[in-house]
Amino acid sequence: MQVAELIEKDLILIGATAIEDKLQEGVPDCIETLSRAGIKIWVLTGDKMETAINIAYACNLLNNEMKQFIISSETDAIREVEERGDQVEIARFIKEEVKKQLKKCLDEAQQYFHSVSGPKLALIIDGKCLMYALDPSLRIMLLNLSLNCSSVVCCRVSPLQKAQVTSLVKKGARKITLSIGDGANDVSMIQAAHIGVGISGLEGMQAVMASDFAIAQFRFLKDLLLVHGRWSYIRLCKVVTYFFYKNLTFTLTQFWFTFYTGFSGQRFYDDWFQSLYNVIFTALPVIIVGLFDKDVSSSLSKRYPELYKEGIKNMFFKWRVVAIWAFFAVYQSLVFYYFVTVSSSTSQGSSGKMFGLWDVSTMAFTCVVVTVNLRLLMICNSITRWHYISVGGSIVAWFLFIFLYSGIMTPYDRQENIFWVIYVLMSTFYFYITLLLVPVAALLGDFLYLGVQRWFFPYDYQIVQEIHKDEADDSGRTDLLGIDNQLTPDEARSYALSQLPRELSKHTGFAFDSPGYESFFASQLGVYAPQKAWDVARRASMRSKPKPKPNKIN
Amino acid sequence: MGVIFIPVGLVTLRASHCVIFHSMVVEIVDRYDIDCVPEPSRMDKVSYIQDDSIPKNCSRFMKVHKYMKAPIYIYYQLDNYYQNHRRYVKSRSDKQLLDGQKYRDTSSCQPVESNNNRPIVPCGLIAWSLFNDTFEFIREGAELKVNRKNIAWKSDRGHKFGKNVYPFNFQNGTLIGGGKLNPEIPLSDQEDLIVWMRTSALPSFRKLYGRIEEDLDVDDVVVVNLMNNYNTYSFGGKKKLVLSTSSWLGGKNDFLGHACVFVGCSSLTLAIIFMLLHALWRHELFTLEQEKLFRVIRTRSTYI
Secondary structure, rough: HHHHHHHHOOOOOOOOOOOOOOOOHHHHHHHHHHHHOOOOEEEEEOOOHHHHHHHHHHHOOOOOOEEEEEEEOOOHHHHHHHOOOOOHHHHHHHHHHHHHHHHHHHHHHHHHHHOOOOEEEEEEEHHHHHHOOOOHHHHHHHHHHHHHHEEEEEEEHHHHHHHHHHHHHHHHOOOOEEEEEEEEEHHHHHOOOOOEEOOOOEEOOOHHHOOOEEOOOOOOHHHHHHHHHHHHHHHHHHHHHHHHHHHHHHHHHHHHHOOOOOOOOOOOOOOOHHHHHHHHHOOOHHHHHHHHHOOOOHHHHHOHHHHHHHHHOOHHOHHHHHHHHHHHHHHHHHHHHHHHHHHHHOOOOOOOOOHHHHHHHHHHHHHHHHHHHHHHHHHOOOOHHHHHHHHHHHHHHHHHHHHHHOOOOOOOOOOOOOOOHHHHHHHHHHHHHHHHHHHHHHHHHHHHHHHHHHHHOOEEEEEOHHHHHOOOOOOOOOHOOOOOOOOOOHHHHHHHHHOOOOOOOOOOOOOOOOHHHHHHHHHHOOOOOOOOHHHHHHHHHHHHHHOOOOOOOO | OOOHHHHHHHHHHHHHHHHHHOOOOOOEHHHHHOOOOOOHHOOOOOHHHHOOOOOOOOEEEEEEEEOOOOOEEEEEEOOOOOOOOHHHOOOOHHHHHHHHOOOOOOOOOOOOOOOOOOOOOOHHHHHHOOOEEEEEEEEEOOOEOOOOOOOHHHHHHHHHHOOOOOOOOOOOOOOOOOOOOOOOOOOOOOOOHHHHHHHOOOEEEEEEEEOOOOOOOOOOOEEEEOOOOOOOOOOEEEEEEEEEEOOEEEOOOHHHHHHHHHHHHHHHHHHHHHHHHHOOOOOOOHHHHHHHHHHHHHHHOOOO
């Protein structure tokens, strides 16, 4: 230091360089939307504390109304001990300090927690303290404190500590964790979390190679979670519960039969019916639903991020939901079995001839296939032509199969049970009336339940659907992808407004660049800058480097 | 909303049909298995029925309570008879019914596969337990002609039972299960056997015996001379004789009618209720403006 002071004398200042490390466009908006969706956001960065705090302010993670707990190793007391140089002493002292501070913060936090309308809490901790706080003895306190805070900022964190913090939350809090990062130093964190997202681009592809999902810009995380993640959850729940329901209905109809066979184990359906039920007659519609079902459109999903909370609360796959499906499966199987067998106890048709076992079971099976496919149409939120094709196609496939199967006698069949059964059945009026009556009777219960549930106890997405039901269905190609680069007029306006400095705060976020400030400073100088802050930033970043191509997330 | 109107349409359709077939079919049922056993043998019905030396004639009287239009179908109804038992249903060989003795792989017919090392045609328990009560009908001294042809499904007669297959070594064993078959008549013409071998779905079933081609007036008394051959006494089964007319929808079955009416009425009620709800009481939640709705959704989902 003294040598430098001796050299640097009588120099002429020529210029100054500065390195710009801009926040990506759309980051503050994305973070705000995600926190409205009920997702807690932590920042783990290697930058120093002031930088991290500035970034957090720029991202709307911190604001002045929050109560901030700062656990830092840059205090005077610690610096004193460090100057003394004794490593063991330093370690012990810092640990004590951290413990004290954690305890103090935790007590204060408990106070705020008990008062309902208290301010939000934020925790800021730096790497050195984190090293001691992750110690098994202090870990629980750290976890308790941080879970009560709505934002946590960790600065000066090493890659290993990033992974350790992520594991702490993953195992300690038993919550689903997602890590997103763009550099090689984020790789361990990405792999430690449940879901790792890598941002491809400026800092190379290491993060992308280690991650589960790769996106091109941070703001695409909003689409990934709120649109595709949510749709995925809903589709998965629907497919799984529907699958159980259709098999339960099919099997229970046979089950009631066993009571009437003297418990001998005679099968109700023919072998081929049973094998092909899940393969041909009911398979395709459920795949179509799993691929294409959308409860609300992508733009509405982003407009109402609170819809995401339904997924967090696991509303669509609770025991209650499964039990209701099971109840209706039992009810429907009873309808199928009893309607068909009781009405077959006398002759059908004016020829006076009686039906045998295989006629009755083919009739019941036809009803099951038709009803189960129609039930699928009732649970769809969005119906495309593929739904109609697959449902109609499955039913037609069943009829084609049974026409073929009962029309042919092959030398390979040992028992010709089903020979000519369907033609015999279809020659009676009974067949058509039953085919009309039984599915309606079976679906009556479901219809009533769905109607009552939608009317009196609607889910959030159903409310959103009802409000927007008159709007045109924007199913253009860009919407199917779910990624759009356009802001709605509301969003653009609120975003532009948020760029103006707030007089109340000493932290404006402008110590480090954020997109759009150019128009503000330009207007300060009296130079006219276009209103759309968005375009300015994009044009600015396009000048210096080529824009990375967005990856399709599907 | 369109979904609501579908039941409405269906209801009107069904209601009209249901009313029609309710009242036209007439049925007379007579249980005869207990009464046809003479008094002294009622203590031990099983040995009575198994004793071949006792003649099994029985006379029953059936009174017609409503005009019955020809053709009148004669059924025999068996209760507590499990034709749908797994071992029973399995015990037949459809290939042998078509090909006769040429077809050798009749292992599914065990234990009624062969007797004295000679194959049994038709093999299996189903054929072995052929129903063999016979009925004759006399009205006012004149015999009513019973048409016993064309009582089996045409597909069975034409394609499942061979025209060149004759009964062989049938019912020759020590245990007699039911009726005997005339070895001169090919299987495709043995309509009783064909009807019997179409196993029924439930333990209580009826099978077509024949047709009476004359009308029966009100208060006619039909005398039935039947041969009570078949043994249902060993297992507590019941035998009944049924005379029934038939409509375009079949025999007398109230269930379908009641079910129609019930489902029709409930769909109609549901349709009306939902229509009213929709038209009159628009749920206030669904008419909120956007800003208010934001708040509602947020408060609903505040607590995770």
